[in-house]
Amino acid sequence: MKNTLYKKIFGLISIIFAMVFFACDAGIEVDKTFEEILAAQPTVESFSPTSAPIQSLVTIKGTNLNFVTKAYIGAVEAEIYSRENSSTLIIKVPASAVNGIIRLTTDSGKEASATENVLITYPVPVIESKIPTISIVNEVITITGQNLQVIKRVTFGTVDGIIEYQDNRTLIVKTPNTGPSPLVLAYSYNTVSGEVAVPLESNYTVDIPSPEVTGYPKLMIKNTQVQIGGTDMNLVTGIVFGTRAIATFNVTPTSVSFTPPADLPTGFYVIKLIYGSGMEVLSPQIAYINRDIQTYFNFEAQGMEVISTGVAAQITANKLNGTVDQSPFPNSTNYHHLKMLSPTDNGSSIAFMRFSFATNATWKTAFDAGAFNNNPVLHFWLNTNNTTPTLRLYATSAASKKLVHYNTGGAWKLVAVRLRDLFPTVTASDFVSGNYMRISYLTDNQANVPLEVNADWFIITDEVLTGVGAIDLTSSFN
Numbered sequence: 001m002k003n004t005l006y007k008k009i010f011g012l013i014s015i016i017f018a019m020v021f022f023a024c025d026a027g028i029e030v031d032k033t034f035e036e037i038l039a040a041q042p043t044v045e046s047f048s049p050t051s052a053p054i055q056s057l058v059t060i061k062g063t064n065l066n067f068v069t070k071a072y073i074g075a076v077e078a079e080i081y082s083r084e085n086s087s088t089l090i091i092k093v094p095a096s097a098v099n100g101i102i103r104l105t106t107d108s109g110k111e112a113s114a115t116e117n118v119l120i121t122y123p124v125p126v127i128e129s130k131i132p133t134i135s136i137v138n139e140v141i142t143i144t145g146q147n148l149q150v151i152k153r154v155t156f157g158t159v160d161g162i163i164e165y166q167d168n169r170t171l172i173v174k175t176p177n178t179g180p181s182p183l184v185l186a187y188s189y190n191t192v193s194g195e196v197a198v199p200l201e202s203n204y205t206v207d208i209p210s211p212e213v214t215g216y217p218k219l220m221i222k223n224t225q226v227q228i229g230g231t232d233m234n235l236v237t238g239i240v241f242g243t244r245a246i247a248t249f250n251v252t253p254t255s256v257s258f259t260p261p262a263d264l265p266t267g268f269y270v271i272k273l274i275y276g277s278g279m280e281v282l283s284p285q286i287a288y289i290n291r292d293i294q295t296y297f298n299f300e301a302q303g304m305e306v307i308s309t310g311v312a313a314q315i316t317a318n319k320l321n322g323t324v325d326q327s328p329f330p331n332s333t334n335y336h337h338l339k340m341l342s343p344t345d346n347g348s349s350i351a352f353m354r355f356s357f358a359t360n361a362t363w364k365t366a367f368d369a370g371a372f373n374n375n376p377v378l379h380f381w382l383n384t385n386n387t388t389p390t391l392r393l394y395a396t397s398a399a400s401k402k403l404v405h406y407n408t409g410g411a412w413k414l415v416a417v418r419l420r421d422l423f424p425t426v427t428a429s430d431f432v433s434g435n436y437m438r439i440s441y442l443t444d445n446q447a448n449v450p451l452e453v454n455a456d457w458f459i460i461t462d463e464v465l466t467g468v469g470a471i472d473l474t475s476s477f478n
Contacts, residue, residue, distance in 0.1 A: 039108040040064040044115075047102055051119040054095050054190055055149045057081055058118060060102065065089040067106045073118055074100020093120065095152050095190045122191050123147035127200065131185065134205040135175040137235055138253075140164060143171040143187075150189045155197070156206055157183035177235050180277040181205040208276040211235050211256075216271065216283045219329035220260050222290045227257040228271070235275045242269035242288070266290045266467030287329045287468040289461070294362050296355050297380075297458040299334040306353050307336060310440075314341045314350055316450070327381040327412045327456045329468075335381070335456035340389075342443035342451070352440035355458075363460070364431040366419060372462040378417045379461065379470055380439075383454040386410045390444035391453075393477065395423040396436045401477035404444060412454075416470040419460075422477055 042064040052058050060071075066086040071078045076097050082090040089104070102114040129144040141161075143154075149168045154161045159178035163171065171187075185204040188197045213230040220226050220241075234253045239246040242264050249258035256273065271283040297306055299320060309315060315338065322337030340350045355363040366376040378393075388405040401422055419426075431437075441453045464472045 039106075039110065040067055041110050042068055042104055042106060042112040044102060044104065044112045047114055047118060050116070051121060052093050053121045053123045053147075053150070054093050054097055056093050058091050058093060058102070060089045060091065060104070060114075061087060062089070062104075062112065063087060065104070067108070067110075068104045068112075069107050070105045072100075072103045072105075073097045073120070076100070093118075095150065098192070122189075123150050125151055125187065125189055125198075127187075131200045133201055133203065134207055136207045136209060137175055137177045137232075139175045141173050141175065143173070144169060145171075152188050152190060152195065154185070154187045154200075156185055156204065175206060177208065177237070177275075179206055179208055181207075208235060208279070210279070211273055211275055211281055213273070213281060213283070216286060218287065218331050220286060220288045221293055222260065222262065225257055225259050227255050228273075229255050236273050237276075238274035240272040240274070242267075260288055260290075262290070264288060264290060266463075266465055268468065289465060289468060291461045291463060291465070294460045295457070296363055296460070297336075297353065297456075298330070298332060299336055299456060300332050303334075304336075307338075307351055308354065309351050314443075316340060318351060322385075322452070322454055324383050324385055324412075324454050327383070330457065332456065335454055338441055338453045338455075340441070340443060340451055342445065342447045342449055350441050350443060352438050353458075354436070354438040363437055365428070366437075366460055367426055367431065368428045372460060374420065375462050376419045376460050377462065377464050378419055378458070379465060380415055380458040381412050381454075381456040382406075382408055382415050383410070383412045384408045385452040385454060387450065387452045388446065389451040389453050390442040392440045392442055393417065393422070394436055394438045394440070395419065395426045396430045399423050399426050399430075402442075402444075403473060403477050405446075406473075406476070414465065414468070414470040416464040416466075416472045416474070417477065418464070418472070418474045422474050 042062060044060055044062045047058055047060045064086055065088065066083055068089055071080055071091045073093065074097065076094050078094050079092040080089065081092045084090065097120045099117050099120050102118055104112045125148055126146040127143060132141060135141055147168060148171045149166060151171060154163065154173045156176055156178050159176045161173040161176050163173050165172040182203045182205055184199055185201040186197050186199045188195050209232050211230055211232045213228055216228060217226055231254065233256045234251045236251050236256050239249050239256065239258055241260060244261040244264055246258045249256060266289050268285040269288055270285060273281040304320060307318065309318060317337060317339035319337055320334045326332060327335060338351050365371050384407050386407065386409065388407045390405055391403040392400050394400040443451055464470050
């Protein structure tokens with residue numbers, strides 16, 4: 001009984017002693033700083049194989065190899081392929097390596113070297129597959145054979161193809177956007193004497209398809225990026241807008257985007273997309289406005305909520321869209337369509353829109369000092385569809401002018417009105433309460449005559465946009 005008790009006591013004392021011993025030893029380790037741990041000296045004890053082909057793997061054995069950050073064979077840096085643990089490191093023999101000592105370094109300035117050179121061999125690639133004589137840009141070519149892992153590049157003329165997969169038996173390369181054809185298709189690999197190029201096909205054709213544009217913008221505005229969609233758009237190598245080459249642009253397989261040049265005047269211009277060897281895709285004439293614009297109604301962001309009716313009994317149509325085509329620009333699908341009959345009284349308002357109903361309230365600043373360079377010009381599209389309505393434009397409830405019996409001749413006209421010249425007595429203080437600015441459509445006592453108004457894109461800019469066809473009707477209002 002006593003022996004059993006003594007054994008238990010002895011065992012307990014042994015456990016306590018061991019815990020104290022290892023705790024003390026652990027205390028010594030904990031006392032090391034992080035920097036001291038990282039500063040451990042690596043060593044190289046062996047490596048295998050001792051003779052290795054370029055692009056192959058060499059396994060290094062040693063100590064503290066987990067802290068190694070760079071590896072070299074001679075003077076050439078080698079990729080650290082894998083850090084297995086503190087005693088094993090795997091490196092990849094670079095394509096330009098020559099016989100040399102393996103050398104390892106750490107961020108703490110420690111260095112370790114092998115005692116013997118690693119002998120580098122240079123396998124010769126052997127192509128076994130049939131090589132095509134033509135491929136389309138972005139098409140992949142599969143090359144099979146032996147020792148293909150040592151190939152450094154595949155060139156189409158002077159341009160490298162994109163190697164998408166490579167091992168000793170297979171090489172997959174994507175055709176680059178280059179030309180003109182025919183050109184030399186070749187591959188390159190390293191030898192003890194340096195890089196060697198080997199022709200695969202001396203009369204190779206790179207087929208460059210035309211970028212197919214799905215749609216151009218109808219309008220481009222100063223400082224606003226333009227995006228053109230389509231297919232094979234990444235083949236575009238240059239863009240010219242009007243007379244200006246675009247220095248910076250972005251391409252993807254499905255789009256091209258750029259910002260219009262700041263020094264090009266307002267007007268109509270062609271976009272030229274350049275691809276291949278000087279080949280071009282041309283757009284139709286596109287409107288470009290080199291001014292700052294404030295948009296109030298475009299009937300895309302706002303709908304019929306901005307329209308208030310007057311004598312509703314005389315309105316036969318008051319809705320989005322009618323029988324005329326959409327206005328030429330900007331890109332949009334909706335416009336306001338109003339059709340009405342004349343009431344018996346003289347000049348009664350049939351329908352009107354107030355800018356205060358729009359989500360954009362910056363119209364209130366149109367008469368502020370300096371606003372729109374002190375020249376706010378109202379623009380809007382108008383199509384009377386061969387009828388003769390009268391438009392009354394209100395700056396305030398007490399200040400209004402009429403455009404009487406105006407007929408656009410069945411076409412859309414971009415009407416321009418210089419607001420300060422039309423309302424010289426109106427000041428910014430007239431808009432403090434949100435009053436008023438509206439446009440009314442009237443029959444102006446044209447009894448029993450059906451009248452029509454189609455209107456869109458009410459904007460203000462700081463000049464009359466004559467470059468894109470705006471008509472200054474300021475003097476026609478009275």
